[in-house]
Amino acid sequence: xxxxxxxxxxxxxxxxxxxxxxxxxxxxxxxxxxxxxxxxxxxxxxxxxxxxxxxxxxxxxxxxxxxxxxxxxxxxxxxxxxxxxxxxxxxxxxxxxxxxxxxxxxxxxxxxxxxxxxxx
Numbered sequence: 556x557x558x559x560x561x562x563x564x565x566x567x568x569x570x571x572x573x574x575x576x577x578x579x580x581x582x583x584x585x586x587x588x589x590x591x592x593x594x595x596x597x598x599x600x601x602x603x604x605x606x607x608x609x610x611x612x613x614x615x616x617x618x619x620x621x622x623x624x625x626x627x628x629x630x631x632x633x634x635x636x637x638x639x640x641x642x643x644x645x646x647x648x649x650x651x652x653x654x655x656x657x658x659x660x661x662x663x664x665x666x667x668x669x670x671x672x673x674x675x
Contacts, residue, residue, distance in 0.1 A: 581663035
């Protein structure tokens with residue numbers, strides 16, 4: 556899809572879906588059924604399908620910059636991705652440790668807020 560549509564638009568739509576899915580997960584009823592959880596997770600899963608993957612990001616970098624800079628920029632993209640993943644996991648664990656049962660709801664709400672505010 557990133558060959559047909561601008562990556563920024565796809566990324567924005569993907570982050571919007573992720574935010575909506577996380578809010579829906581955070582507002583689950585007290586005793587949810589499996590179907591209640593699954594359809595909310597499917598909404599979050601569509602984020603994976605819409606956000607650009609590393610191969611397309613690398614292709615965009617190579618088209619935009621000299622080849623000598625492409626490797627360095629690819630490393631920056633990978634570092635930013637892993638830093639975000641690590642920070643997100645650490646925040647989620649901290650919220651679970653500090654807030655107990657409500658920590659999962661807080662972690663999902665925080666994740667939805669980050670998805671909403673992330674630049675695309």
